[in-house]
Amino acid sequence: MAQAAPDVVSAGAATHQLADRLRRDLAPDRIITDLTRLKAYECDAITGYRVVPALVALPETTAEVAAVVAACASARVPYVARGAGTGLSGGALPVADGVVISLARMRRILDIDVPNQRMTVEPGVTNADVTLAVTKYDLYFAPDPSSQTVCTIGGNIAENSGGAHCMKYGFTSNHVHAMTLVLPDASVVTVGGDGPDVVGPDLRGAVIGSEGTLAIATSITVRLLRRPESVRTLVADFTSPAAAGEAVSGIIAAGIIPAAVEMLDALAIEACEAAVHAGFSLDTAAALVVELDGPDHVCDEGFAEVQRICRAAGATGIRIATDAGERALIWKGRKAAFAAVGRISPDYFVQDGVIPRTRLGEVLARMQEMADEAGLRVANVFHAGDGNLHPLVLYNGATAGESERGEQLSSAIAELCVEMGGSITGEHGVGTDKACSMPKMFSEDDLAVMKRLRTAFDPNGISNPGKIFPTPRLCGERPGPYRVHPLEAAGLIERM
Known part of the structure; x- marks a missing residue:
């Protein structure tokens, strides 16, 4: 390095x-x-x-x-x-x-500008607290990493974090107007501005995702969004991850842009249910969490089409969230996945890679072959809508050689993503x-x-x-x- x-x-x-x-x-x-x-x-x-x-x-x-x-x-x-x-x-x-x-x-909220839908915060403010501070104004901060209750805006800036809703709303870089930076020579500068575009080189964009190698952000002005009029959420069960992947391709091909499309395989579901009891089916090979938001009529039409596409792809069951409480429970289960895997394995590596959506089934099949060859298990929970995989390589560090095999398999999966036309990382950074x-x-x-x-x-x-x-x-x-x-x-x- x-x-x-x-x-x-x-x-x-x-x-x-x-x-x-x-x-x-x-x-x-x-x-x-x-x-x-x-x-x-x-x-x-x-x-x-x-x-x-x-x-x-x-x-x-x-x-x-x-x-x-x-x-x-x-x-x-x-x-x-x-x-x-x-x-x-x-x-x-x-x-x-x-x-x-x-x-x-450094966890102060410095300014809330409701008319212009902006907030200025210090880097130690947590992701979730940004939304909490403006809930009463019917506003929210769109990026929502699974760790949003503890991860900070400064860390989101460093890694250009995304989350489950990044398919429709983008990553942190799409939601930052300006930053105060301390450069490595200790000078203090401001990059970006009040609007989405500024004259000259995009230094704001260069710093976001640079993992703290270029500057330290000490004040960040973020973009806030209005709460959508309607939100519709479902969980669809499938006999295989490949069938679930087919449904994802069908949804996108139909011109529908969901707020989120997440996939969990059987191992991930087992872990989530043990931890959260969110109501996922334990006898299914894969589950899709699909969420649409926007105006009522748009959501109603799109949601009906999503159900039709899931059934055509072989969905064995569809559960529709009936209220905000059930929707929150579904997302609690999904976002607990990384930590919950500790219930089914003493150790694990969290990987992060991106592939073209159309190759999802092919890549998942190849990952299973690689896991079998290594004598290890891989749990999959990921942002299926934009092909951002998060395979969790399970191993027991107390067993001789398993840690090394796990690390090798994890790296091989990241490099497989590149081979398939993707990237070694989507939102976790290189580090x-x-x-x-x-x-x-x-x-x-x-x-x-x-x-x-x-x-x-x-x-x-x-x-x-x-x-x-x-x-x-x-x-x-x-x-x-x-x-x-x-x-x-x-x-x-x-x-x-």
């Missing part, structure tokens, strides 16, 4: 002086150096990668974030911005001898976990252009180094200048 200059990652001595400086810039109790407390920041939701940082800073304002970044820049010490730690690609993995800048205390798969999707020229952009923002390579880009040798790529990887510096891996 691409890494900053060697003097950056070997900055252990500098961090002691840095801690003293930061205690003057911030209150002493907002600088953490105690090893026991530091271990709470050693990973995000990908717990297989762990690095204990040298210190953690807890700023509460843009000026304090800039002060921390300025101190890091002066000492050439790398830093990693962190939100709630719910990321699923190792994007917030600390750097050994580096600093974690936790934005968890540490998928950096070595980047050359499967991008050419050397592609990666070089990306690195040039990154260098333009961060010439010294101190902002979340070691993420996104593959490092030769450690990833088995073409030999080149050796750069120490954070995991190697932490003693978790070694060079062969």
Whole structure:
């Protein structure tokens, strides 16, 4: 993985002086150096990668974030911005001898502009709390990751998160007007504007999804939507995931744009029902959750057509949510899937890839073959409407070799998505976990252009180094200048 200059990652001595400086810039109790407390920041939701940082800073304002970044820049010490730690690609993995800048205390709602349907928040505000704050105005924030009750807007910005309703409403990038950013040289700038388009290069778009490698967002103005007049939700059961996939293709081919189309296979349903009791059928091979929203007459016509298409594709049963409570329970079951899988497997990898919708059945069949060859199980729960897969590779870390086989299978599935004309990631980012798969999707020229952009923002390579880009040798790529990887510096891996 691409890494900053060697003097950056070997900055252990500098961090002691840095801690003293930061205690003057911030209150002493907002600088953490105690090893026991530091271990709470050693990973995000990908717990297989762990690095204990040298210190953690807890700023509460843009000026304090800039002060921390300025101190890091002066000492050439790398830093990693962190939100709630719910990321699923190792994007917030600390750097050994580096600093974690936790934005968890920056959770104020700065402004609510109801007439213009905008809200300005700090990065530590949770996704769900944005909607909660404007429910009384009949407004809401459309992006809705499964972790929306705990994940933060800052993290959504970093990963360009989506969620179940991204098929119709798009990802975070479609719902952000402007951001205040702290750049790696500690300067504070604003990108974007009041409207959807601004004159000049789209720096707002460049930063969203850059995983904290270009800047830290400290104030974000998001777009709010009016609540739709009507919402219709159903769950359709099928004898196979392939049959459910056929229904998805039929719905899209009919010109219907659902708010969401989600698929769960039998393993995912088993886990969800054990955790939530949402009423999914346990004797079905696959279930589709389809939701339409909009004006009454449009929903009524489209909903009837969706039912007809599902039956034509072989649906064995259709359950229609009769009220808001039942609809909420269905979505509670779907969004509990990732955590619920822990009820049927002691360990699992969460994968994220994108394929063309028309190849859904083919890819699911191939994934099953790969799982059988590895001697492992794969539970599938995903955004079927836009082909964004989330296969969960189940394994037992206490069984010799299973962890390695699980990781290999997970990476192979991501690369299968590219082979099928898709992407190695849809909304979870690249981070540490998928950096070595980047050359499967991008050419050397592609990666070089990306690195040039990154260098333009961060010439010294101190902002979340070691993420996104593959490092030769450690990833088995073409030999080149050796750069120490954070995991190697932490003693978790070694060079062969």
